[in-house]
Structure formats: structure tokens, C-alpha cells
Amino acid sequence: MKNCCSWLPEATAIAGVAIGAGVAFKGWPNVEGQTWAAWVQAVGSVGAILVAVWVAHDQHRKAEARALQQEAQELRNFLSGVREELRVHWEIYQEQVGNDLDVHKEGMPFLNWWPLPVQPFKFYRAGIEKIGKLKSDGLRRELIRVNVVVEGLLATYQTHNSLLDAYQNRATALRESESEPNRHAAQEAEDELIQYSKSLLDHHRQAKRDVSNVDALISSELK
Numbered sequence: 001m002k003n004c005c006s007w008l009p010e011a012t013a014i015a016g017v018a019i020g021a022g023v024a025f026k027g028w029p030n031v032e033g034q035t036w037a038a039w040v041q042a043v044g045s046v047g048a049i050l051v052a053v054w055v056a057h058d059q060h061r062k063a064e065a066r067a068l069q070q071e072a073q074e075l076r077n078f079l080s081g082v083r084e085e086l087r088v089h090w091e092i093y094q095e096q097v098g099n100d101l102d103v104h105k106e107g108m109p110f111l112n113w114w115p116l117p118v119q120p121f122k123f124y125r126a127g128i129e130k131i132g133k134l135k136s137d138g139l140r141r142e143l144i145r146v147n148v149v150v151e152g153l154l155a156t157y158q159t160h161n162s163l164l165d166a167y168q169n170r171a172t173a174l175r176e177s178e179s180e181p182n183r184h185a186a187q188e189a190e191d192e193l194i195q196y197s198k199s200l201l202d203h204h205r206q207a208k209r210d211v212s213n214v215d216a217l218i219s220s221e222l223k
Helices: 008-026 034-102 122-126 128-133 137-176 180-221
Strands: none
Touching: 034 122, 034 128, 034 137, 034 180, 122 128, 128 137, 137 180
């Protein structure tokens, strides 16, 4: 309240100067006549104007404060929602396939076929314009980064599913007919799957680090 009223002394001084100038120009009014009443009315009008200006200024200041408070709360809600959404998606991913990737040995084909989620991170996408309002440049950057990395992991796994399908089809063909062409095709598919399994594992590890990092950053921001 003290800050919002800091202009009142100056405004009062200006009003006082205006009244003093009037007094100097016309002299003190006749206290027994109508002139004195006019002066009292003039002073009262100046006071009313000052009060009206102060009330309008104070209401504007309070409205701005409420708007800032509401925006801050919306950002907190957005970050909290993004964190919970990320946690739920990652928990499900780990249960379905991530835990197996954690213990997968390099140099071996990863044989888990995973049905990719359809349009994940709906909460993040719905409030993506709020990212630009975050004060922390680091948090903003990491939120964008983790989204890119996870999207990359999903794209990598989609390709892995296709390679796994091809490998299993060629392995089935080899079991049905152990011809040299089938044996060569099955070995080629296995080699390609082994090579891509390493890329999948690398993407998995990177996403796991970034998800953990963003979770910690958001939790710190919400304290």
C-alpha cells in the first residue's frame, strides 16, 4: 500500500500550490460571505479528485497483482501436470519394455515388440504455449529437449518393431524351409536387428536420463 500511494504527497503538494496561487491572486475570501463557501467547495472537489485517482490506481494495481498471481498459479499447474504425465508414461513404458532394455546385453537382438502409445503427452501439448512464460531458461530448454528425445525414442522403437517383424518373418521362413537363400535372409535380418537394437538401447538410456533430469527440475521449481 505504501508503494502505491507514494505519488499522493506530490499530488497534494500540487493541489496546495494551486490553492495557494488562488489565494495569492485573489486574497483570502470573506469568511462571512459566499466566497468562503466556494473556496471550501473547491478544496473539497480537489480532494475528491485525488481520492478518485487514488482509488482507480489502487484498483488497477490490485488487478495487475491478481493477474500475475493467476498466471503464476497456471504455470505451477502446468508444470505439475507435465511432471505427473511424464511420470505415468515413463512408469508404463518401463513396465512394458524399459526394464527389459535396462538389462539387455549389447550384441544381441532385442526381441520385445512394443505397441507405441497414440499421441502421448496430451497435457504437455495442450499447454505448450506456457513454456514461453517460464522464467527459468534452463527448465524451458530441458522441457523442450525431453519432448524431442522421447519423440525420438518412439520413432526409434517404431523402426525397431518393423525390423523385428521382418526378422521373425524370415526366421519363420527358414524354419519352414532351410534353404540357403532363407538362411542368408534370416542372418541378414538378425544382423540388422542387432545393429539397430544398439541404437534403441542408446535412445532408451538418453531418454531415461532426460526424464529424470526434468522431473528433478520441475520438482525444484514447484518447491
